[in-house]
Amino acid sequence: MASILVVDDEQSGRVLAERILTSAGHHVVHAENGAEAIDVLERRSDIRAIVTDLRMPVMNGLRLIRTLRESGDTIPIVAVSGVNADQLDLAEDYGANAGLFKPLDRDELLPIVDRILAETRSDWSDAWIHPEFGSVGEY
Numbered sequence: 001m002a003s004i005l006v007v008d009d010e011q012s013g014r015v016l017a018e019r020i021l022t023s024a025g026h027h028v029v030h031a032e033n034g035a036e037a038i039d040v041l042e043r044r045s046d047i048r049a050i051v052t053d054l055r056m057p058v059m060n061g062l063r064l065i066r067t068l069r070e071s072g073d074t075i076p077i078v079a080v081s082g083v084n085a086d087q088l089d090l091a092e093d094y095g096a097n098a099g100l101f102k103p104l105d106r107d108e109l110l111p112i113v114d115r116i117l118a119e120t121r122s123d124w125s126d127a128w129i130h131p132e133f134g135s136v137g138e139y
Helices: 011-023 034-043 061-070 085-094 106-118
Strands: 003-007 027-031 047-053 077-081 098-101
Touching (some): 003 011, 011 027, 034 047, 034 061, 047 061, 047 106, 061 077, 061 085, 077 085, 085 098
Parallel strands (some): 003 047
8 A cells, every 4th residue: 555644743643543544554654743744755755645734833734735736746635624624625725635624534534545546636736825825824
């Protein structure tokens, strides 16, 4: 199966995602924020998808998604939030392939991961980027 990067500042979120993904045969790599995630992606070429929380210190999930898409990276991304649907909608506008609410559920996450791994988008040039993203900061 695939190597998947799980990005979450909360250990419980990383552990739950890892349990779900490894139960389906995936290999999981962890990062505690978006900046760490970018470092992991620069060092590892085997990562095939990202599951990222949106609310994190240092670099939040929205900024991670935007940074990756603006650089032309097409890696599939699942955005995860315990906050509200608006943040998940915004994440999809920024280029996430899907959004899910916390806590993660195996029956929701695995079909989405299977789908995004099967149909990776190659061009994100038409993804909408909020004009004031820089002022959003850590919401």
